[in-house]
Structure formats: structure tokens, C-alpha cells
Amino acid sequence: MARISSAPPTTRPEPAIAGSGAAWFSADYPAARTRFLAAAREQKAAVETLTIAARGPANEDLGIDVAWLGTFDARRILLHVSGVHGVEAYAGSATQLVLLNAPPAIPSDGALVFVHVLNPYGMAWLRRTNEANVDLNRNFLPHTATWAGAPPLYRQLDRLLNPPSPPTRDGFGLRLAMRGLRHGLPAVRQAIAHGQHRYPRGLFYGGAELQPGPRQFCDWLQRRLAGADSVFAIDMHTGLGTHGGSTLIVEPGTRAATTAELEAAVAQALVGSAAMPAAYSVRGSLGAALPRLLPGVDVKFLLQEIGTWSSLHVLNALRDENRWHHFGEGHLNHSAKRQIREALCPASPAWRCAAVAHGSDLVYRAADWLFWKKGT
Template sequence: MDSTAQSYFSQSYAEARAKFLAAADAAGLDAEPHWHPLLGRDGERLALDVLRQGPAKAKRLLIISSACHGVEGFCGSALQTALLSDAAWLSAARAQPDLAVLYLHALNPYGFSWWRRVTQEGVDLNRNFHDFAHHQPLPHNAGYEEIASALLPAHWPPSAADEAVLADYAARHSQAGLQKAVTAGQYTHELGLFYGGHAPTWSQQTLRHVLSEHGQHAQDIAWIDLHTGLGPCGHGERIFAGPDADTAAHARARAWWGSEVTSMADGSSSAAPLQGLMWSVIQQTCPQARYTGIALEFGTVPWAETIMALRADHWLEANPQADPALARQIKQQLRDAFYVDTPEWQQALLRQAFEVAQQALTGLNSDEQQ
């Protein structure tokens, strides 16, 4: 791993994408852009860039993805770029027989560029994976309904009365209950937090296309999805990302990535149980493959600060006429909630990401593979 940790991190989507593409070029690899229909904050083109290292028909596939939640891409992009810049990592991946690594850079490039967690549709991509086509009833989040008006008030900052509503909910349902109500996903407030949408987003449709193309020959798929915003600052929590009922996949995840792998289902994770999760797309696009995955979640600031930053950002989206100084403050607050721009944080993330990526290679190549 290169010692110049800071060189992989960026201050904008455009800078991050340029570094990723430069690292790919230096490694002798070509990235395929899937162009987004809108432009970025600075007028730049946006894309989900797909880079494959390894045989086109490899039976084992490791996916490493960034920016599912836009602004979280400051971390994920840097880690992808660092891997591509590391000769030892590239060599280790190439040495594995019949294995390919698929880098998905900026699943949600719009949110990355515009410093938003959601997509251009205002949707949380990791709550957007439902069977919309067959009009199945979408999940109902009664807890969110109860606190929606206080969570996203008409004025900013929120009043003492607004905060009292949230405190009362936590007193009655516990802090974990409040977190679940806020973050589990909701499908009724289009401008609200953690909105899952009523149709597949551009990012969901594009991801499906990419996985259908690149995963069709794989018999084993491992997926590391890079996130920030939950847990102790600088700590990378390894959260099982798979069906609750798939005990074999959960056991594999723990065997590959350690006994500290947590689960949203049993309450061991810093994340509350969620719905409409992205990993389910593997079962639909690559049903022939055995799947093992985690979300690698790096802590930034306390949860209360993260939620306050998200509330402010959603308020700003609903109130574009807000004072420019307040708007700048809110956007910086959001960026800082998901990206700690210090050498110590960056180095800690690089160390853990390299370990997790190497563990995935070892797991995919283990003698226990069927």
C-alpha cells in the first residue's frame, strides 16, 4: 500500500473520477463509462465507470463499489483508486486463477458531484430495490409518518418543539427505535429522508445492466460495497449484506472477513434493519452465482450529527431560495458528515480496505469453494 494516503482522496467528484481513470490507465486497464443524463455541479459529465480486471468469463468475481450514497464516494473512490495504484494488490488479483475484479466507480455520480446522499430523483439508492413492475405494496413505515413533519420542518433550523417530538419518540421507542424509524426507508414523502422511490432510479437500472453483463459467467460472486457515516470515527464495520435467512452466506462472510462481521437482522450492526437493499440485485441478475457480500461502513461523526446534516440538506432541496450563506454551510456540513478530511482518518481507511479486499480474494480462492 502506498504511503501517500492523501494523494488518493479528492475534493470533488471530477477530481476523484480523474484520479480513478488515471490509476486505471497506469494499470493498463480500460474503464467503460455509463453516462448519466445530467451534468455535475461544475458542469462536468457524470458517469458510472466500470472497470474489469481479469478474464471476461471468470468463474469467480469480486465486486468493489463506491458512492451508492453519492457524497460517500469521497471515501469509496479513494479506496478504489488506491487499490488500482498498488502493484502488490494488482499482482495478487492477477495471480488468482479464473478470477476477475469489477470496480464500480460512482454508482450514484449525481449525488457524488452535487454533495447529496440521494440520487437525482431524490431517492436513497439502497432503499430502491423493490419489485415496482408488479405493483407489489411498498413497505409502510409508521414510525417515519409519526415524526416526518418534525424531522423535516418548514423552517431551518428546527425549533425546540420539533426536537421535542423526536426526543419523545426516542423516549417511547428507544434511540434504536428512532434510528429505525428514520433510516429504514419510507415511500410516501418524496422530499423526505431515506425515500425509496416509486420506480427504479437511473442508478438501479444501470447497475442491473452492468451486473447482467459482467456477472453472467460467474459461479461465485463476492461484493464489497463501500460506505461512510455510521459507527466510531475511522472504524470500518463489516456488515453482512445478504438475505437474513441465508445462514450459509452469513457463515462464509464471517469465515472470510472475521467473527466481527455484524448483522442488521440480529441488532449487532450500527445500522438499523433496512428494506429495498441493493445486494438483492445479485439474486435477480446473476441467479446462477453463489453470493457473499458485506457493506464496509466507515465511521465519521456521531449519528445525531449525521442525521442533522441530512435533515438540513433535504430542507435545502425543498427550499432552494434559502440564503446562499446558509446553503453553503449546509452543503459543507453534509460533506463533513460523510468524509473526515484528515490524514489519520484516510490512512485508517486505506489499511482496513486493503485488508478486507485481500480477505475477499483469499475467500474466493479457498479450498472450500464448490
């Protein structure tokens, strides 16, 4: 296995990101996949693929590719996941490419593991959801959970959020603002984004069962990670927060001591998702599932958000794309697809440079702390 060091690193690797961050971004899913696999091969990483039955727009295969650097018997594992939300994967994939080109040093009892695009259908088709319109960060529920229902306020908002027609200019922003005045903006935001299991064509649909990709991923996690002492997982997203900024979110219920420890490890303030302005708590997240799937393992989890545009702008893009997918032709050459891509992966080189800089910096800090116990 590659990059196994017996001594702590004295300097942090310097990937060639300065001024060229945008070069790490791929044009589409097949290109991103090809580059990821080539970089993994170059590092002599062990690669596994979890195959998805759905196909891409050019009828290409779709798969969740996992690159494992370090020993399979690792006691300490740093896990980096991209693309839980499909189209958000462009930044996560680019970050993983940066890191595969200049990985942090890994001790003999450690492993650095990249999960490339947990929702490949969404990346390939420029959707936030998977092939069954399921938001995978609302889908990681236990078998015993209730896979039904929707928040009462979501039910009231359904016709506004999910009109059964192709996208049109219909004053969505103004109509939503009026609902915000009536119910309070935080309540509206929470009701929309919490996750729902009642409207299969609606936004933030959590599904009726664990989806094939997450099911394979959960099996893989238990097969490969259950024997570790500790796992530090980073789940990279885009959308929330200030444009080009990084926000690190801990799961609700994370102990204050754990939060303080993680803050010292990454030298950045963390926010509980419920406490973050413009954020919300969700049901069925990956972060909540990891400790359940890996009992006996000390699991630390951070969700990293790279901010893009305003919440309303992003929601409007999600809504238009959802209407185009279900009630339009759904192909990629449409303004709704271009709009969602810009909403979750802005074209600006400065944004892209910032995204990979924040993404890779967090992994280097986490590696220093997990592998070498260096507070940064």
C-alpha cells in the same frame, strides 16, 4: 488484461498508504473520476461507463465508471462498489484508487471489478441521494414490489424530519430525543431509516421506480456477471459505527453457515444489520438485489461501513442538507453542504488514512480467499 497471475501471491501488495491515506481522497467528483480512469488505464483495465443524464455543479458529465481487471469470462468475480450513497463515495473512491495502484493478484479465471460511484450526482452535489432525491440503497426493488407507502411511525415523524423550509436551528436533537422516549429509540431509528415511498422530498425516499443509474447497473450486472460461478461483492459506505472503525454487515437472512464462512475469509466478526447497535434493516438494498439479479450464481455480499460521527449528528447533517437542497438555494457554498461532507467524509487525515486502510485491507482479504482460498 492486467495482473493475471498463474500462481498464488506470496506477499500482499503494499500500497503507499502509510501516513498518506489522505492523499488518495479527491477534492470533488471530477477529480476523483479523472484519477480513477487514469489509474484504470495504467492497469490496462477494461473500462465501461454508464452515463447519467443529470449534470454536476460545473455542468460536467456524470457517469458510473466500471474498471474490469482480468478476463471477461471470469468464473470468480470480486466486485467492489463505491458511492451508492453519493457523498459517501469519497472514501470508496480513494480506496479504489489505492487498489488500482496495487491490485491483488488475479488468477486466469478471475476478475476484480471496481464500480466507481454508483450515485455520481450525489457525490458531485454532496448529497446522499440521487438527482431525484432517491436513496439508492432503498431503490433496488423488483418491478413487482409496492413502490408506495411509509412506515406508520415515519408518517408521524415527517414534519419533524422534513420541514418545508431552509435549514434553521430548531432544536431537532431535543425534539427527536422526546420522540425516542415516547416510542423507543430503536423503533424511531428503524422507522426513519427503513425506507419510504410516500414523501419524495423526504429523507430515505426509495423512489417510485427503479432509477436510471440502478437500472443501467442492473442491466450491466446481468450482462457481465451472470455467467460466473461466484461473485463476492463489497459495497463500501461511511457513517455508521465507531469513528474510523470498520463494521462489516451481512444482509438479513444470510445463512449462519455463509456468515461463518465469510467471517473466516475476512478474519473479522460480521454483524447482521438488524443486530448492530445504531443500525436498522432496510428495504430495497443492493445486497438483497444481487442474488435476485444473478440466479444460479453463488453470491456473497458484505456491506462495509467506516464509522464517522454519531447517528444523531449524521441525521442532523442529512436533514439540514435536504432542507437546503429543496427549500434553499442548493449551491455547494453553504454550511449545510460543508456539514454533510464532514459528517460522511471527515477531513481528519487520521480518519482518511484509517478509511482507505480498512477499505483496501478488506479487498485484499477477500481476494486471497476468493481467488486463492487462503483464510486470512
